[in-house]
Amino acid sequence: MLLRLDGVKKQYGGFRLDCSIQVQEGYVTGIIGANGAGKSTIFKAILGLIKPDGGKIEFLGKDSRELTVLDRQQIGVVLSENTFSDQLTIMDVAAVMGATYKKFDRRRFLEKCELYRLPLKKQIKDFSTGMKAKLKLLLAMSYEARFLILDEPTSGLDAVVRSELLDEMREYMNYDNRSILVSSHISSDLEGLCDNLYFLQDGKVLFHEDTDVILSDYGILKVSEEQYQKINKDHISYKKKESFGYELLTKEKQFYLDNYPEIVADKGSIDDVMLIITKGEKER
């Protein structure tokens, strides 16, 4: 296991994080949740930027507080905050990275910057939001990190830039033994990228599942009040009251399609699943 958060707790006023998360080597794990769900708190706890009130974080096989400089050379980071001061240029940043990371590939980094039309000698303060986001991701990928920790890397970007960045992440995963932990509140971004997903709400993991399983096996059943009373509820995990009756979340869509042909069963998109989990209630 590359990363394991075991009962990690952090209290901020009225907000309380209490979660357990695992990231396996070679996998892309996504954390999805609304703004304020606790995604950034998790990332900051992993990176040692905040001190958890309880729980344990195991990272690269050791307690995260014992990470060495060499361990940190293997971690690429994108946070919601800036990377370097806005006063610097990409050429400055390349010099800093070269002096910090042993495996920093200056030539490739500058080539990528030029490919994405990022001006090398212009101060970062003059960059657009999209340009800054591209720079953050290119920096995280510029020194052959084994593990990327990406907090909302596509937040606030248009569809074109988001697609470009997602392609970069997919390209990064073409190499062996690499992993990504990425958060977003845009489910479609994670749907095509992640191997498994954690749904986070109010600091708690509500749900964890492989993305393929969500897309193939999960379904949203739309039933009337009468159908709801009669239906077998063994495989129903969440229900949500609607004007026509109920929306029900099931992991056994095929079971209901086979046994209740009169019921409308939609394919469970990640958005649908997230909505019914966050707005609905547990069936059992």
Place this chain on the structure above:
Amino acid sequence: MKGFLVKDARLIWHNKRLFLIMLVVSLFALWKTGSCSFIIAYITMIGTLLAVTTISYDEYDKSIVYLMTMPAGRAVYVAGKYIVMFGSSLIGTALGTLTCIIMYPELAMDIAVQAGVICAVMVPLQLVMMPLQLKFGGEKGRMVLMGLLASVMVIAASLEDIMAFVFGSYEVGLAVVDDSIEKLRSMPAVAAWVFIAALCVALFALSFQISRKIVQKREF
């Protein structure tokens, strides 16, 4: 460490215009007043401000959060700031001293002594300033420092009363201080220098430990 130093050097370079203007102003003041001690102190202070400016930039756009994820560690970040502060102020002192010596070569020895005294005053100030900057950030830190300087001035102004309170009377207190200074003076020159150097190292160690703890305790 090297990465942090490169970053700070580049940040200072991007602000070169402001500091060049300050240098030109100081040269003009030197030409007008002929006060070498003022100019050396002024340029040394500019050097110190350069380091403070790099902290302000790290804090201003929260890039410090990313810096703390880099493979160096918080203590190294703090050490880098001390190096930048001492380095840039030392360059400032050297520049000021050299300029004065070039303009007044006949006073070279006096100017060198003045530079030494200015350094002796500036170093403790820097050692106090660094933890304050790291604790309160660029702007707030400067305000706290000003408050501290004001407190020192108030203490200096009420020194007579304070000594009278501590020693019973001002005259007795003065005698105790005189006695201590005399003891220092009677020490052999080497011993005095060793004493001063040890004091500086102890003050630096204290300042560094406080700064390190401030940054290590901090949550981002």
